[in-house]
Amino acid sequence: MVLKLWLLLLGHDLKKPAIEMSQRTERRGIHVDQSELLCNKGCGYYGNTAWQGLCSKCWREEYQRARQKQIQEDWALAEKLQREEEAAYASIQGAQSQPQVQSQASLAPFSKFEEKKTNEKTRKVTTVKKFFSPSSRTTSKKAPPEGEEKVTGLRDWRGMFTPPWEMGYPTEDNQEGKTTSPSISRQSSIETDRVSRDFMEFLKTMQKPGREVQKHSRTFIESMANKKDLGADELSEYVQDFYQNMSERLMNHFKVSSENVERVMDEVEKYIMTRLYKSVFCPETSDDEKKDLATQKRIRALHWVDIQMLCVPVDEEIPEVSDNVVKAITDIIEMDSKRVPRDKLACITRCSKHIFSAIKITKSEPASADDFLPTLIYIVLKANPPRLQSNIQYITRFCNPSRLMTGEDGYYFTNLCCAVAFIEKLDAQSLNLDPEDFERYMSGQASPRRADTDSSWPQTDTALGPVISSPALAKVYQNLDLLSGLGTRQDRVLAAAQSLQRDLLTWEESVGQEVQEILERYPLEIRPPAPSAIDSDVENDLLPPPLMPQVFAG
């Protein structure tokens, strides 16, 4: 019986992948079911693996709750780091100045700063310029989170680890924190802490300006706490003003060279944006998410656009070229996983470099913009990168402007913007197609497979089988064939197992029958026991005495 059950279980397990596999071979293209992309909460928006399969709104809700639990741990870490920092400064500044004096001085004009903060809330639009005014150096210590203000240093540090708007009251954790899994925030919180630590390490090398940069950065993050409901453009304005004021101050007041200002500003961006990311990426006040959805749909609808229509100068039959194409696609998809604008930019740059390699190998001449842009468009169409619009908006709003305007990264980013704009506006003329054909392709009534082409989009597959355009695709098809071969073999194993099961069942039955037959032929007779012949004629007193246990002392 146990064996039977086990076989049934095995049969079930074997069957499942076999079914999936045959579906997959039918589809052939690299395609994900629509439902797999939607938010797990079922709100209808697209989810994202980076957000545990939730959409930005549901994620934010989940995150806010889970984050509460994190706070206490952050406190502990902050406390530890604060001690470390104090020790470090004590050793740097040595005899000349006493750190305690500083922190006491900064405590004095506290109430004043509180006042300022409330003013800010009501006025809504202010500039961050005042953080850079000379007086702010004494007042910029963070306001205490309602009531407690014992250790200034600790408060400072805690501010660095938990954005104030997520801090709430420490007592709240115990009530609310239980409902959600901490794993949601664990990963990002570790990253945030690491970035904070790196930032401190970096600033330590800068002595006085470093201390000021740290103070302003922290104050700025705190000031953003009451601004999370602002529109995306205003949020951007605040951050950009902050960058500008900070770099001007470094340049004019501390006479830092422009290269070093760049370096510092990179670190500042990294620190600030890692902390602000969750509240300013794809903010609820914007329609970024709606645009993401529209672009994603649009790219799907354009699945039939091929390399010839776009005049893409890459030959994917060259293995090295298709290799670079795959890498470029991977890079552009990876962009969404980064939090710092500059890291996102770096993904676009890596993608672009792979595109250049693909062109250079194909054409054996350096790629010009005429080659680059169509290829980038092709890559974007193939990759359908997650949250493309949100990412572009985020970079535009929060990246250090000097990088975007004149730098190399800026050039590639601009081309990506161009690619997206082209995809949005693309029509029959821009692909050199007959308008009627274009309409039919868009509506899915026809697919543009021509007899003379040697290349086609994988999804345009028909019953005839795909026309393989690249070695990479060929490999994919080969693997799919192998997989479906495995599927049929598994089916055979399953069939054999089932017949074995049947055999076992009939065997069991036949054995049972035999036993029954034998039992019937030789029925069990229970007779009364006859007295034994041995016992009858032996006299009891001739028997030896029964054995007795003997006890020995010692």
Add this chain to the structure above:
Amino acid sequence: MASGGGAGGSNKTYSFKVVLLGEGCVGKTSLVLRYCENKFNDKHITTLQASFLTKKLNITGKRVNLAIWDTAGQERFHALGPIYYRDSNGAILVYDVTDEDSFQKVKNWVKELRKMLGNDICLCIVGNKIDLEKERHVSVEEAEGYAESVGAKHYHTSAKLNKGIEELFLDLCKRMMETAQAEERAKGNGASQSSSARRGVQIVDDEPQAATAAGGCCSSG
């Protein structure tokens, strides 16, 4: 910083963004490759790409970082122009002296740039391929007269013979420095308004144009 060309004191570095605009095949890529790599139609060139190139210059003791942005010249990408040229300090509008149509395209670009960016941008109109003087289809007088009428400078170049290219870029840099300095002075005079045009990408629709073939350029494929 916000203006892109920003640089204040004596030891500052100017950073300028210059876009290359013009029809396909007029020689935009050839011009930058000649200027930055001193190469022309070189099959053995090691440069990976010629779409974004930089050049460091020292002009009257001031350091200048020049970033040259190539743009896709195909007709179907024309509408993307504003995304490319926003925030640029200079534009080099190239035509082929043997191709009258390409000069007409330059005129269209000038109109658009002036409309979108006003006089903040330094314009250079460049007649390339003067080594093909015999096949010239755009007269020198017409081209120079037009340039003057729109406040642009005109240059004649040959990427093939390396003629007129150094002058073109040096001249442009000097003009962009003047513009940046004038801007700084204006800022210093109290009109300290942080860039309002820092962001805001917008795409203007193409002016209705003849349905020209959207096929690739001669240099692609």
